[in-house]
Amino acid sequence: MITDKKATSPRNTRQREAIARVLAETTSHPTAAWIYDKLKADFPDLSLGTVYRNLSFLSDRGLIRVLRSGSGTDRFDGNASGHYHVVCESCGKVEDIAMESDAALDERAETLSGYRVSSHRLDFFGVCPACRDRHTVS
Ligand code: ZN
Ligand code: MN
Numbered sequence: 001m002i003t004d005k006k007a008t009s010p011r012n013t014r015q016r017e018a019i020a021r022v023l024a025e026t027t028s029h030p031t032a033a034w035i036y037d038k039l040k041a042d043f044p045d046l047s048l049g050t051v052y053r054n055l056s057f058l059s060d061r062g063l064i065r066v067l068r069s070g071s072g073t074d075r076f077d078g079n080a081s082g083h084y085h086v087v088c089e090s091c092g093k094v095e096d097i098a099m100e101s102d103a104a105l106d107e108r109a110e111t112l113s114g115y116r117v118s119s120h121r122l123d124f125f126g127v128c129p130a131c132r133d134r135h136t137v138s
Helices: 010-024 032-039 048-060 103-113 129-136
Strands: 065-067 075-077 084-088 094-097 123-126
Touching: 010 032, 010 048, 032 048, 048 065
Parallel strands: 084 123
Antiparallel strands: 065 075, 084 094
16 A cells, blocks of 8 residues: 555645635535635645645545536535535535435335445436526516
8 A cells, every 4th residue: 555645744634624624614515716715825835736636535535525517617515424415507506405315215226226325416406596586586
């Protein structure tokens, strides 16, 4: 096993902790660029590449979640537990939805696929209340 000395240096640890903290303190499912903007004043030598690298490090270890977007920019979630999202197709906002993760779906998928299913993701798409109001203003 290769020990990544760079990843465990005090400076990198501090940066990674700051990135994890920014993510933990927001429910907005931000992009890497948004996190970078929040931190660049405190960490003048931080780069967007470093932010991406640390986000990969954290998600590889299951500490955060990546919300992959097929076409757009990936977003990141400080809440790594299984939960569902609702995405506004008008403004792009991503919010948590207060709906319990349905374990029966894993069982059905397992039966149908023969896979050992460990989790699932579910995203709902629509138009958020703010965008709906904006569009119905006469
Ligand atoms: Zn919206
Ligand atoms: Mn979330």
